[in-house]
Amino acid sequence: MATSVLKSKITKRSQTTLPRAVKNALHVGPGDELGYAIDGDEVRLVNVANETHEDPLVTRFLEFLADDAQARPQILTPFPPALLARMLELAAGVVIDHDSDIIGDTVL
Numbered sequence: 001m002a003t004s005v006l007k008s009k010i011t012k013r014s015q016t017t018l019p020r021a022v023k024n025a026l027h028v029g030p031g032d033e034l035g036y037a038i039d040g041d042e043v044r045l046v047n048v049a050n051e052t053h054e055d056p057l058v059t060r061f062l063e064f065l066a067d068d069a070q071a072r073p074q075i076l077t078p079f080p081p082a083l084l085a086r087m088l089e090l091a092a093g094v095v096i097d098h099d100s101d102i103i104g105d106t107v108l
Contacts (some may be wrong), residue, residue, distance in 0.1 A: 013101060026050075 008016045015064055018028075026047040028034065037044040 005049075048052075 004021070005077060006019045007094075008019060010016050022045065023029065026034070026045065028047050033048040033049040035046045037046055
């Protein structure tokens with residue numbers, strides 16, 4: 001299958017418009033979520049609804065933690081209630097708008 005390269009300019013706010021052919025290929029529209037599969041200097045745009053994204057390193061780490069916790073349950077300690085109370089106190093009234101623009105540099 002031949003690879004097509006479609007161009008799209010990036011705005012000052014690091015935004016771009018998806019070409020119609022890309023939207024059609026991914027079967028996405030307004031409100032849908034996209035993902036970026038990064039492999040070195042190559043990036044693949046994906047429809048998140050159609051993909052499962054597992055980070056093999058994170059998966060192996062979580063498996064390690066689960067195995068360790070099962071083998072040595074004595075290492076597990078309850079979350080300190082005072083720390084939870086302090087976290088809730090600090091986060092009280094904080095509103096996060098997940099649809100707002102990202103301001104400043106973003107490093108992945």
